Amino acid sequence: MGVRLPPFQHLVDAHWRDVARLAHALAGPVDGDDVAQQAWAQALAAYPRLRSTTNLRSWLLTITHRCAMDAHRGRARRAVPHDDPASLAAAPATVAAADSALPDTDLWRRVGELPDRQREAVALKYVADLDHPTIAKALGCSPAMSRRLISDALATLRKDLP
Amino acid sequence: MNTSSFHPSTDPEDQLAGFEPAVRPPTFEPSDVSYVVEDTPIGRMLLARNASGAMVASSFTPDTDAEDAVLERLSRAVSPRVLRMPAALDDVRHQLDDYLHGRLREFSVRTDLVLATDFQRVVLPRLAASVHYGERATYGELATRVSRPSAARAVGAALGANPLCVLLPCHRVVASSGALTGYAGGLAAKEYLLDLESSTA
Numbered sequence: 001m002g003v004r005l006p007p008f009q010h011l012v013d014a015h016w017r018d019v020a021r022l023a024h025a026l027a028g029p030v031d032g033d034d035v036a037q038q039a040w041a042q043a044l045a046a047y048p049r050l051r052s053t054t055n056l057r058s059w060l061l062t063i064t065h066r067c068a069m070d071a072h073r074g075r076a077r078r079a080v081p082h083d084d085p086a087s088l089a090a091a092p093a094t095v096a097a098a099d100s101a102l103p104d105t106d107l108w109r110r111v112g113e114l115p116d117r118q119r120e121a122v123a124l125k126y127v128a129d130l131d132h133p134t135i136a137k138a139l140g141c142s143p144a145m146s147r148r149l150i151s152d153a154l155a156t157l158r159k160d161l162p
Numbered sequence: 163m164n165t166s167s168f169h170p171s172t173d174p175e176d177q178l179a180g181f182e183p184a185v186r187p188p189t190f191e192p193s194d195v196s197y198v199v200e201d202t203p204i205g206r207m208l209l210a211r212n213a214s215g216a217m218v219a220s221s222f223t224p225d226t227d228a229e230d231a232v233l234e235r236l237s238r239a240v241s242p243r244v245l246r247m248p249a250a251l252d253d254v255r256h257q258l259d260d261y262l263h264g265r266l267r268e269f270s271v272r273t274d275l276v277l278a279t280d281f282q283r284v285v286l287p288r289l290a291a292s293v294h295y296g297e298r299a300t301y302g303e304l305a306t307r308v309s310r311p312s313a314a315r316a317v318g319a320a321l322g323a324n325p326l327c328v329l330l331p332c333h334r335v336v337a338s339s340g341a342l343t344g345y346a347g348g349l350a351a352k353e354y355l356l357d358l359e360s361s362t363a
Contacts, residue, residue: 020185
């Protein structure tokens with residue numbers, strides 16, 4: 001006997017704000033809505049095959065993270081011209097430009113300047129409120145590493161507080 | 163000197179958790195089950211249809227508990243892809259509104275008895291085919307029409323749990339004494355429907 005999945009609308013009603021907040025934190029205000037929308041489409045497509053209902057919120061936010069990373073990679077790829085070897089050296093600047101689409105506050109601008117994985121870990125922890133095992137799984141690392149990413153990020157963010 | 167402890171809001175951890183961007187809810191195309199909850203003259207009703215457009219539920223849901231119970235049943239019996247999609251039910255809502263105001267006598271919607279029992283799948287189509295607008299039948303008469311003359315009580319139970327209220331007219335069946343007996347939407351709703359049909363028949 002399969003699991004009893006709640007009506008999908010209950011997931012939407014309970015979690016759409018959290019999905020949207022994480023999508024905006026990871027992809028910025030320009031792409032945030034698209035990323036959230038894409039995450040919901042993927043979740044709806046996969047939903048009937050889901051085998052566990054123990055943490056639907058984590059499941060949705062992990063999908064949201066993946067969609068944000070796909071959008072991020074797609075954007076970075078499109079932004080790098082292929083015929084100019086010199087431009088490859090400038091690729092990090094292109095990524096930083098994409099990140100500058102983050103919320104227009106001082107703190108979030110500085111979050112956008114963190115290394116990618118620290119930035120993702122910070123969003124998964126503080127915006128999505130996920131636990132370390134879930135964050136680690138989303139990032140493909142160990143829980144110890146996800147803690148490390150966050151403490152490094154916080155150290156940087158606290159360093160030049162006014 | 164670090165003064166941030168005197169101003170909790172300047173700590174990155176607090177500020178990050180308080181991130182509240184302007185967001186909007188996702189939108190969906192109609193999926194496996196589309197539903198709407200509608201206030202009608204006979205009470206709050208949940209209307210639902212499947213991907214092919216056939217109606218799978220038309221139920222009285224006075225509160226959210228009743229609403230959730232119907233949605234859970236749909237999730238199990240049809241598909242968990244259950245979404246609130248008022249626009250996908252527009253034609254049925256209009257027909258229901260017309261019917262409840264005496265402007266429509268017959269619904270033109272397809273129905274699917276996926277939420278019904280085997281016995282209901284015998285009784286409800288027979289009811290719809292044989293007891294027309296403005297008419298009444300007794301539980302015993304309907305039992306005879308489905309070749310189960312001694313099953314008046316079972317027929318009553320089958321109608322009482324009708325998953326497609328109003329669309330399949332269980333309100334037209336009354337006790338042999340003429341008493342209205344029971345109705346999923348309450349006796350006032352049953353009386354409203356029978357009065358409506360007798361005054362516009």
